[in-house]
Amino acid sequence: MVRLISVLSIIFLFSCSPDNEEYVKVDKPLNFQIPANFPATVYDLEANPPTEIGFELGKKLFYDGKLSSNGVISCGFCHEQKTAFTHHGHQFSHGIEGREGTRNTPSIQNAAFMKAFTWDGATNHLDLFPIIPITNEVEMGETMTNVLEKIKEDKEYQQLFTSAFEDGEVNFENFFKALSQFMVMMVSSNSKYDKYVRNEINGEFSEEEKQGLLVFQEKCASCHSTDLFTDDSFRNNGLPPNLKLDDFGRALVTGAESDKYKFKVPSLRNVALTEPYMHDGRFGSLEAVLDFYSDGISDLPTLDKELKKENSLGLALSTTDKNVLIAFLNTLTDEEYINDERFSEY
Numbered sequence: 135m136v137r138l139i140s141v142l143s144i145i146f147l148f149s150c151s152p153d154n155e156e157y158v159k160v161d162k163p164l165n166f167q168i169p170a171n172f173p174a175t176v177y178d179l180e181a182n183p184p185t186e187i188g189f190e191l192g193k194k195l196f197y198d199g200k201l202s203s204n205g206v207i208s209c210g211f212c213h214e215q216k217t218a219f220t221h222h223g224h225q226f227s228h229g230i231e232g233r234e235g236t237r238n239t240p241s242i243q244n245a246a247f248m249k250a251f252t253w254d255g256a257t258n259h260l261d262l263f264p265i266i267p268i269t270n271e272v273e274m275g276e277t278m279t280n281v282l283e284k285i286k287e288d289k290e291y292q293q294l295f296t297s298a299f300e301d302g303e304v305n306f307e308n309f310f311k312a313l314s315q316f317m318v319m320m321v322s323s324n325s326k327y328d329k330y331v332r333n334e335i336n337g338e339f340s341e342e343e344k345q346g347l348l349v350f351q352e353k354c355a356s357c358h359s360t361d362l363f364t365d366d367s368f369r370n371n372g373l374p375p376n377l378k379l380d381d382f383g384r385a386l387v388t389g390a391e392s393d394k395y396k397f398k399v400p401s402l403r404n405v406a407l408t409e410p411y412m413h414d415g416r417f418g419s420l421e422a423v424l425d426f427y428s429d430g431i432s433d434l435p436t437l438d439k440e441l442k443k444e445n446s447l448g449l450a451l452s453t454t455d456k457n458v459l460i461a462f463l464n465t466l467t468d469e470e471y472i473n474d475e476r477f478s479e480y
């Protein structure tokens with residue numbers, strides 16, 4: 135018995151000590167730059183500064199099916215780069231065994247600048263976010279402990295953790311930090327619109343696009359504000375509640391009646407690529423979204439004031455307004471971002 139224990143403890147010691155001690159730390163910091171037209175970051179970059187290997191590790195995790203119970207559903211399965219990291223063609227997310235969720239997959243971009251995550255702001259820290267999809271039974275359906283066990287067994291992961299972090303440990307903290315490093319670097323800031331506001335080449339707007347920007351500033355920018363195109367608040371934009379889903383939005387987090395049917399104001403960056411729209415993916419086109427804002431607003435107690443001014447419901451939008459708005463929204467597509475190989479699946 136004594137012998138058995140000592141053998142076991144040797145195996146234990148052996149498997150715990152980084153058997154790649156000769157592996158030299160060659161990691162280098164990555165240069166995170168705030169685009170000139172962006173506000174300050176929310177994410178604490180000093181607490182978790184992105185590095186070359188930390189980023190590579192985060193990327194490997196993002197595209198690894200091991201994070202799910204069936205070994206197939208990675209983060210990238212639902213967040214596809216070519217559609218700004220949304221799940222193309224799916225109204226609702228579907229993960230493990232084709233089980234369907236109840237919300238539309240939002241894009242991942244500019245996460246370092248965001249105060250809250252998911253449609254109802256279930257968490258406000260990017261590092262804690264991955265617990266949600268990993269443990270969600272309709273998304274990745276796995277336990278965090280199992281995920282870490284699988285990662286620990288993998289030689290390549292062991293080396294990456296050793297190189298990326300001071301303590302070299304394969305633990306939850308470093309797992310989350312690596313995923314955040316990858317997502318923090320995912321900055322979309324080179325659309326035609328960005329080049330226009332920064333006076334860069336290829337940033338000329340047509341008359342129609344300029345008109346669209348003006349209409350946007352007048353009618354939409356109170357909520358879709360700053361160059362992130364969101365004020366990070368939760369609002370009821372007048373969608374008639376989907377009675378089948380009965381999704382109360384922000385009220386699910388705060389429990390407050392006054393938050394019923396409020397959802398996070400989404401960024402509109404790359405919006406031309408991310409249909410279907412809204413938290414439940416109910417609209418298949420931008421035209422349908424604009425028709426809703428002009429004629430489809432539902433007057434519930436929590437409806438946002440911006441959408442009921444002088445007692446008239448919705449936003450007055452002429453056919454011309456709608457056409458120029460769509461031309462403008464198309465300028466928010468960032469081809470560099472959706473083709474950037476740093477973020478691509480291998």
Ligand code: HEC
Nearest residue numbers: 208209212227228229237238239240251252253264267273
């Ligand atoms: C089964 C599909 C699916 C998988 C797998 C998935 N996501 Fe998501 N993701 C979603 C959906 C749906 C939401 C919105 C959830 C909500 O509002 O409740 C979301 C939201 C997000 C957000 C918040 C975006 C925002 O603007 O608020 C981030 C960040 C994100 N996911 C990253 C990840 C990461 C990292 C992983 C892997 C650990 C992952 N996702 C796995 C479907 C998925």
Ligand code: HEC
Nearest residue numbers: 353354357369371397398399400411412413423427438440
């Ligand atoms: C009162 C604040 C407010 C105003 C004004 C507003 N929006 Fe929104 N917008 C929201 C909220 C909140 C959502 C998310 C609603 C949901 O899914 O439940 C949203 C969602 C959207 C979406 C869907 C994005 C996606 O990824 O699914 C588009 C597109 C959009 N708005 C465009 C516009 C345009 C264009 C205007 C001006 C004509 C406008 N919005 C005015 C608050 C607003």
